[in-house]
Amino acid sequence: MLIRLLLIAFILVLVGRTVRAFLGKGPSQSRDISPTPLVHDPVCGLYVDRDRALVAKSPSGEPVYFCSQTCRDKYLAPPSPESSPPPLLPKQRSE
Ligand SMILES: [Zn+2]
Numbered sequence: 001m002l003i004r005l006l007l008i009a010f011i012l013v014l015v016g017r018t019v020r021a022f023l024g025k026g027p028s029q030s031r032d033i034s035p036t037p038l039v040h041d042p043v044c045g046l047y048v049d050r051d052r053a054l055v056a057k058s059p060s061g062e063p064v065y066f067c068s069q070t071c072r073d074k075y076l077a078p079p080s081p082e083s084s085p086p087p088l089l090p091k092q093r094s095e
Contacts, residue, residue, distance in 0.1 A: 039065035043074050 038047040046067045053065035054072045066072040 041065060041067045041071055043071035 036049045036051050039050045039053050040047055042064060044067060048065065048067045050065060054069060055063050055065055056072050056076055058064045064075065066075065
């Protein structure tokens, strides 16, 4: 009988600790819950910490993240002449 009471007390202590572990850790644990999100570098394909990444704006205005200045420069560099559209031809008069 005494053993049963001890067991119940033991279980209550365990449950209490578990509940406290869930509720009580507060601010110190909430910092660990949100690690730095990883962002994708579209130039080299790496994933980098958003805090360390370099940022540029995409043509649509959204932020784009890069692992290094080199990747950012590549992304921001104007397209090479081969891929640019041909100059407009002068209009031919059909009349
Ligand atoms: Zn990169």
